[in-house]
Amino acid sequence: MIHAYDDNMRPKAQATLGYAMDFAVNEAGYLPQDFMALFIESGLARRFESGESAVIMGMSGNELALRVFEETVGLQRPLAMRPRERGSKAYWIGWALAYFQWETGLTFRAILTAVPMEVIEDLYGAYHEMNVEQFVDRMVQLYRQAMPDTNLKRLRKLSGLTQEQLAQLSGISVRTIQQYEQRRKDVNKASLETAVAIATVLHCSPSDLLERIAS
Known part of the structure; x- marks a missing residue:
């Protein structure tokens, strides 16, 4: 941190x-x-x-x-x-x-x-x-x-997008998005390119996707 x-x-x-x-x-x-x-x-x-x-x-x-x-x-x-x-x-x-x-x-x-x-x-x-x-x-x-949901899941829901729609718009695979939302992969370790791609679709800052409290 x-x-x-x-x-x-x-x-x-x-x-x-x-x-x-x-x-x-x-x-x-x-x-x-x-x-x-x-x-x-x-x-x-x-x-x-x-x-x-x-x-x-x-x-x-x-x-x-x-x-x-x-x-x-x-x-x-x-x-x-x-x-x-x-x-x-x-x-x-x-x-x-x-x-x-x-x-x-x-x-x-x-x-x-x-x-x-x-x-x-x-x-x-x-x-x-x-x-x-x-x-x-x-x-x-x-x-x-x-607050059981990750920031990614919460922001995706606020945007009204499904995981599939977010994947299509961001170019990030559905599996990767699912893994981040389920905390099977650490979104804090996502590449800058990945974070920017997702954040651009969700109209937020890449830092908004970070998990401040570790699982």
Whole structure:
């Protein structure tokens, strides 16, 4: 997996989102799912996912949360900028989510579409004292249960094409398309020529075909 930003930036990214979540929940009074919805709506989530230094390294968690509010709902009341709690449940949720996003390359929107925030909150009791990789393993299971289709299959269905039609239009054999959709062949290892041919028919980017979570 190629990560959007270096491993040496990851701890700061986790802390930033952890403190932002703690601020949003315990100071501003938001539910975790509502804050994440605003985070995504603000556009800051995309900048965070891409590893933009100004967001990950240049802001504290408090500052990130305030920027989210400024870009979406505005400031509803004066908020204290006191130090946040690293050990809070809200902190752990943001901290763990940031790690999972970095590890998989999925967007926050994709993660929360598959695994709702309420489910992630329920993982706190069992996983907050474990190694974060165990949280990742469980999240992968939940994501796969919610999103069993490959990106190729999902995009083909959205285009209204059968496997045979996609094969005819792309010049890629039906057998190859079937193997990619059934994960008997790894679409991540497809040649650029193959990926471009399929993506052109499906009106998407070749990168949209990639599987971010290994089977």
